[in-house]
Amino acid sequence: MKEAEIGLIGLGTMGAALALNIADNGFDIAVWNRTTARTREFHAGAGDLAPRIIPTESLKELVESIRQPRAIILMVPAGDAVDEQIAALRPLLGPQDLIIDAGNANFRDTNRRASEAAGPFLGIGVSGGETGARYGPSIMGGGEKEHWDRVYPILAAISAKYEGTPCATWMGEAGAGHFVKAVHNGIEYADMQMIAEIYGIMRDGMGMTASAIGEIFDRWNEGALQSYLIEISGKVAGTEDAATGKPLLDVIVDAAGQKGTGRWTVIEAQHLGTPVPAIDAAVTARNLSSRRDERAAGQALFGAESGAMALGALDIDKLENALIAGKIMCYAQGFSMIAAASEHFGWALPLPEIAKVWREGCIIRSAMLNDMASALEDDPTRNLLFAPSFAERVKAAQEDLRLTVIESARAGLAAPALSSSLAWFDTMRRARGTANMIQGQRDFFGLHGFARLDTGATGQHGPWAE
Template identity: 70%
Template sequence: MSNAEIGLIGLGTMGAALALNIADNGFDIAVWNRTAATTKAFHNDAGELAARITPTETLEQLVAAIAKPRAIILMVPAGAAVDEQIAALRPLLDDDDLIIDAGNANFHDTNRRAQEAGDKPFLGIGVSGGEEGARFGPSIMGGGQRQHWDRVAHILTAIAADYDGTACATWMGQEGAGHFVKAVHNGIEYADMQMIAETYGIMRDGLGLDHGKIAAIFAAWDKGPLQSYLIEISGKVAAATDPQTDAPMLDVIVDAAGQKGTGRWTAIEAQHLAAPIPAIEAAVVARNLSSQRDLRAAGETLFGTGPHHMPHDTLSIETLEGALIAGKILCYAQGFGMIAKASAQFGWALPLPEIAKVWRAGCIIRSAMLDDMADALAADPDGNLMHAPAFATLLKERHGQLRQVVAQAALHGIALPALSSGLAYFDAMRTARGTANMIQGQRDFFGAHGFARVDGGEGHHGPWGS
């Protein structure tokens, strides 16, 4: 019987949570997983929501269970698995049936899939918020033809997070626009997490604070300008105790950070766009460095321990907070600058204020600052967030604290790749005349590339041969 309003393929962690969310919001859904036992177990564990869920054992049964025109969400691993699933599904569908890739796809793949779909409906949507967000309200970034988004917008906005009555779900633009915005979200997430980790490192290694005090500091920061999901959970992580050893949980976690690739995609694409995102790139590099544990241990043996305790009055907690506020603003400014570059490059007309609004709830980088960022981007969509009055004021007040933290960390052997890169970006972006004139002179000297003169004209050459 064709009564489900939507279908979903892939009942992994995110897919299962999203299917329950859809059912919980009053929509009948048909589900299928490659492993039939997984589908059966999911339905059995769905409780009172099971009545709205139709489990199916084959793709043919899935398609038959969905009302026409059909819409089917794919929640399968990014890459070849998506192409394989589309190839298996398309022959079973009518020409007006809609396939929605809601995984962590590379936006270039989404562009290709949209082109390959031709006149057949296809959407690529970014979904952020982890398992909890997928279950109770994620942030959703849609890409594809607007008319296809509108077909399912009532479902996607209903299941999305809510911020003061506004759903954190919207259409971003054509083809891979939604997945591109999600990738930049994840790049900002990398930098935000890295900056928090660096601040934790100063408290632990530089100031010698125990995890209880560190947890209390994060909890206090979560009540001020830094209020955000990542600060909130950082306090909870710092406060947790290992049930096996009674040691602080952080003391038993290996210091090698994993990654699924979206941050790396952001860094790579930024180079193609000539978009400066040094804090995000530094965060990606830091994760790569974290995996080289043996080399780091060898380096410590050869050169001596890096982190050294600071005198107790070297840095205050207020100074650390100010540094993190400044770093966060600079990180977001870089991310939105990259989105603006892509909007112009790909002709997407990406709605920057709406992107900030979509990120206000549900997603991993949700933060109190995003409301002001949405206002700033609405007032000046082409401007750098650094120059928006509210954030310019904060940077004027806080960049000195960021400078103190970076300087003291350097003096005491504490690596701050993301915060240091953020500071370098700030200083470069407030220097009207930099040092690239030397680079241009060098390029002309060895390659006769030419240069522009400050008194006018292009293609000049220096007197290097005389």
């Protein structure tokens, strides 16, 4: 009987695409889904790849179909479903058989599963959506390095490639891979939100049509902002609704969905004491977007500004610069968070390699990431904002970001991610801020003490302590 080189459980959108990718790269794969009908349907629709796919109808049959020592990928919904699947699968496996959770798990769950594992276990982040899973995702590995090395040939083969280099890298122990994937998703939230804010300025502030906005995004995708998200934003803006002939954007409800990974990033940033205001603002904006009835009530009560800007208040070049500055600031916040987690969890996360693994396959892939990788190689301890090449870009663009935020506020157009990035930047470039007032307040009501600026003495109090 033919034996597969790897197994996969869960033939939903991502699982099915990943299984086809594995088969397409010349590896025999055994698959199982909890509904047998789905397994049969998947195999029947695999076309020329069907001979490399072994459909199975029970977990026992799946396990018996894989060459030892086995490796089995889980592509099931994050949460209890993963624990239940591991509990059902592990008794059927040998001591060297490897379970790989490739879903969108919370890294703390992955930490727990790694510590509880009765056998080899990996948690890997997979980014790129259905298309990436099918034709080459970005893969962020976590777990024991020897276990990663066992399956690296398959993961490297199926991953996206940047100039021939696989976008598949081991990040560290336990939940390191899923942590990096969560920060990736947080950056994704912020990048998408900033693009949406610029779209809103062009639509409401400058009176541009969706198709004209799409052309601007297409143009920007040929320059410094070249990225997957700018590319698809141009396609979305330029698409007509088949049912009405209107721009598709004009018939889409303005309530953004989310699966929780952005929220996890914000929560972990607070635990680490690492500010990620652009991501925080993006998550908040999605939450607010879902409150459509409340927003309608607010408009009825307070009225809504027209959003129209004075002629010439902003132009397309200024908006491009604003987005460039905001994007750099967002990534700088994300990499600072990764650096803080690396120290806190003892992971030694490879920041330059993280930038490299994001260059292709994933949702946030962009032209800037190669330069970011180089900057992080030069000095991985330095905030990306301060790297010479990015500092120069921000110096050239920050006034246009400021003007964009000012004019948006004047017109009553919310731009929370751009605004929060500007506030972060202004804080980061001012050596003396205003937290001395907060320390004085804390000492007044709680005698928490403060440090003196002139002598450096700590544990000091104001006269109210006498």
